[in-house]
Amino acid sequence: MKLSARNQLKGTVIAVDKGTVSAKVKIDVGGGIIVTSTVTTETVDELGLAVGDDVTAIIKASDVLIGK
Numbered sequence: 728m729k730l731s732a733r734n735q736l737k738g739t740v741i742a743v744d745k746g747t748v749s750a751k752v753k754i755d756v757g758g759g760i761i762v763t764s765t766v767t768t769e770t771v772d773e774l775g776l777a778v779g780d781d782v783t784a785i786i787k788a789s790d791v792l793i794g795k
Contacts, residue, residue, distance in 0.1 A: 740782055741761065748768060752766060
């Protein structure tokens, strides 16, 4: 699959915390960096996401906010 998003981080799922409607998926992208994505529980089930899976976090955003 080709995507227009250039910000793609390959990593490994280290946690899947499913709630009633949404789920938090934590992905270890290396270098001590963990990316957390909130998706629907339906998405977790459809993709069969589980700890240990190799995945790609695809980040598409028009704004980047910085706080200090």
